[in-house]
Amino acid sequence: MTDEPLIRWEWVVRNAPELLTRAAEHLVMTSIAISIGFAVSLGLALYVRRRRRLRAALFAIGNVAYSIPSLALFALLIPWTGLTLLTAEIALVSYTILILVRNILTGLANVPDDVLDAADGMGYGSTERLWRIELPIALPVIVAGLRIATVTVIGLVTVTALIGMGGLGFVIVNLGYLRFFPTAILVGAAGSVALAVATDLAFAALQRRLTPWARVRAE
Amino acid sequence: MEFMADVVFWLADASHWQGPRGVPTRIVEHLAVSAVPLGVAVSAALPLGIVIGHTGRGAAVAINAANIGRALPSLAIIVGILPFALRAGLGLGFWPTVVALTVLALPPIVTNTYAGLRGVDREFVDAARGMGMDAWQVITRVELPLAAPVVLTGIRIAAVQVVATASLGAVIAGGGLGRFIIDGIARRDHPEVFVGAVLVVLLSLGTEATFTAFERLAVSPGLRGITRPVT
Numbered sequence: 001m002t003d004e005p006l007i008r009w010e011w012v013v014r015n016a017p018e019l020l021t022r023a024a025e026h027l028v029m030t031s032i033a034i035s036i037g038f039a040v041s042l043g044l045a046l047y048v049r050r051r052r053r054l055r056a057a058l059f060a061i062g063n064v065a066y067s068i069p070s071l072a073l074f075a076l077l078i079p080w081t082g083l084t085l086l087t088a089e090i091a092l093v094s095y096t097i098l099i100l101v102r103n104i105l106t107g108l109a110n111v112p113d114d115v116l117d118a119a120d121g122m123g124y125g126s127t128e129r130l131w132r133i134e135l136p137i138a139l140p141v142i143v144a145g146l147r148i149a150t151v152t153v154i155g156l157v158t159v160t161a162l163i164g165m166g167g168l169g170f171v172i173v174n175l176g177y178l179r180f181f182p183t184a185i186l187v188g189a190a191g192s193v194a195l196a197v198a199t200d201l202a203f204a205a206l207q208r209r210l211t212p213w214a215r216v217r218a219e
Numbered sequence: 220m221e222f223m224a225d226v227v228f229w230l231a232d233a234s235h236w237q238g239p240r241g242v243p244t245r246i247v248e249h250l251a252v253s254a255v256p257l258g259v260a261v262s263a264a265l266p267l268g269i270v271i272g273h274t275g276r277g278a279a280v281a282i283n284a285a286n287i288g289r290a291l292p293s294l295a296i297i298v299g300i301l302p303f304a305l306r307a308g309l310g311l312g313f314w315p316t317v318v319a320l321t322v323l324a325l326p327p328i329v330t331n332t333y334a335g336l337r338g339v340d341r342e343f344v345d346a347a348r349g350m351g352m353d354a355w356q357v358i359t360r361v362e363l364p365l366a367a368p369v370v371l372t373g374i375r376i377a378a379v380q381v382v383a384t385a386s387l388g389a390v391i392a393g394g395g396l397g398r399f400i401i402d403g404i405a406r407r408d409h410p411e412v413f414v415g416a417v418l419v420v421l422l423s424l425g426t427e428a429t430f431t432a433f434e435r436l437a438v439s440p441g442l443r444g445i446t447r448p449v450t
Contacts, residue, residue, distance in 0.1 A: 006302055067423045069383030075400045075416035079222050079409040148289065155292035162294075162390065163404065172298050173390065182302035189292075189299030196290040 008183045019171065023191055026167035029157045032089055034150055037096025044097065045104035046130075055105070062098045070095070070156045074163050083164040092156055096149045103145025107138030140211040147203035154196045168192040222409065229410040240398075242418065248394035249422060253382045255317050260324035260377060265370075268332025272366070273358055281333035288326025293384045296322055301391055316388035323384055324377040331373025335366030367438045375430035382426045386419050396422060 012019070048055040073091040081087040111134050119133045135142075161169025171188030175181065229235060236242050271281045297319040304315035339362050347361045363370070389397030399415025402408075 064424065067379050067383065067427050068420050069386050069423055071386045071397065071400055072383075072416040072419040072423075075404070075412045076420075078404070078412050083404070151290050155290070155295075158292040158294045159387070162401065169294060172295060177298050177301065177391065185298055185302055189295035192292045192295045193290065196292060200286065200290055 004180070004182055006182050007186055011183050012187055019187065019191070022166055022168055022171050022188075023195065025165075025170075026154070026157050026192070026195060029085075029088065029092070029160065029165065029167055030150065030153050033092035033096050033153050033157075034146065036089070037093045037149065037153075038100060038146065040093065041097050041100035041104055045101050045108070048101075049105060049108060058101065062101070065094065066098050070159050071162065074160065078163065085165065087163060088157075088160040088165050092153050092160075095156060096153060099149040099152065100142075100145050103141055103148075104138070107141030107145075108134055110141060111137045140207060143203065143207045143210060147200060147207065150203065151196050151200050154192065154199060158192050168195070222413075225410040226413055229414055245394060245396050245398055246418070246422065249382070249385055249396045252313060252316050252388055252393060252395055253320065253378075253385045253426075256320035256324055257374075257378055257381050259317075259321045260328055260381075261374060263321075264325045264328035264377075265332055268329045268370075268373075269336060269358060269363070271329070272333040272336025273354065273362060275337070278333065278337075281329050284326040285330040288323065288330075291323065293319075293323060294387055294390065297384070297387050298391060311391055312388065312393035315391055316385065316393045320381045320384060320388075324381050327376040327380070328373045331376070332366070332370045335369030335373070336362050338369060339365045364439065365442065368434065368442055371430070371434045371437060375427065375434065378430050379423055379427050383419070383423050 044058070048058055070091065073094065074087060077087045077090055081090065115133065115137065116129070119129045124133065157165075157167050158169035158172065161167060161173045168188045168191045171184050171191065173188075176183070176185030176188055234241075238244070268281060271277045297316060300315050300319045300322075301311070304310070304318060309315055309318070336358075343361055343365065344357060347357045352360065385393075385395050386397030386400065388395055389401040396415055396419045399411050399418070403410075403412035403415055
């Protein structure tokens with residue numbers, strides 16, 4: 001690899017269509033994980049919100065689960081679900097849930113009591129109060145969680161190349177490392193960093209747009 | 220159930236427990252490739268975080284370090300460093316992995332050290348200054364002991380992350396427990412993949428437990444639960 005130039009631009013230009021397809025795959029895998037993960041997390045958060053013991057148990061499990069390395073989590077699933085997209089997504093969704101449930105609960109807990117009292121006084125039912133008062137007020141913290149989850153998942157999708165998936169990890173490992181071709185390694189690595197940073201900035205902008213009245217930092 | 224039997228057979232095979240490819244060797248390799256970058260990261264990031272936290276200058280760097288760290292995909296860093304490492308004559312495996320893991324370990328330590336020192340009540344610092352302490356004494360006798368829970372949590376986060384990510388060193392021909400996972404996938408040896416994964420999980424959880432225990436020992440009992448780290 002040492003006498004090969006670090007980057008061959010003509011290869012990048014020639015393979016631009018494939019590189020863009022890989023980047024698109026990367027985003028699709030991320031979107032699947034985030035949308036399923038968000039739906040599950042919202043349901044889970046609403047369910048455990050008023051159940052203190054269940055919530056404590058969930059957090060305890062979550063703390064342990066979060067220190068499980070991604071490669072190990074993929075590997076633990078392989079004997080059962082094989083080298084499939086399902087294996088990848090189960091692991092990615094799990095990490096998403098670990099991040100999002102906590103943020104959704106924090107966001108909901110931060111809604112001031114007097115606001116809730118006012119909503120009750122105005123005759124809101126519990127469902128209506130949740131959708132029209134609590135969730136909108138909790139939105140900045142929830143979006144902050146989505147931002148962390150998305151950036152984390154973009155990084156983890158890179159690792160799924162090791163269990164046979166596409167995405168930019170495929171460019172890094174299969175096109176780059178396995179052929180000792182620095183150009184593909186660097187393009188894939190730079191691409192995944194760029195994707196994560198761009199997504200992070202996009203979410204930061206979304207956060208500001210959605211909630212001009214609040215500037216809350218991520219939990 | 221048949222699969223679990225295969226796992227038991229794998230574990231019962233004496234050849235998996237000795238020699239350069241045995242479990243004990245892989246664990247030692249894993250700990251070595253984790254300890255070096257953690258040591259380097261602590262000795263670089265701790266002073267940096269202390270300076271930023273003490274002076275308040277360069278705060279943006281410390282605050283954003285955590286965000287940047289999260290946006291760095293670990294696999295991309297490990298393999299991405301390889302072309303440069305080869306040029307620098309570091310070879311495959313160990314050294315490129317050490318460099319990559321050092322990069323990944325820096326942000327949580329800088330951010331938490333800064334946050335810990337900034338979180339110290341200004342009144343204590345003023346009182347210390349009023350008593351005639353110089354900057355060094357304020358840092359070592361007032362700020363660091365009070366910031367210890369947050370600083371140590373940053374180091375623990377970095378340590379767990381390094382041990383977890385060290386598995387990916389196997390991708391670029393490094394040793395460690397990741398070898399069982401990567402080789403097992405290549406050979407479609409699912410019991411080996413599974414055992415490798417379980418060992419990596421146990422080592423990560425063990426690292427977490429060790430550093431948590433260390434935090435308990437090192438932090439004054441009066442400080443427990445009153446400061447929050449940045450994760």
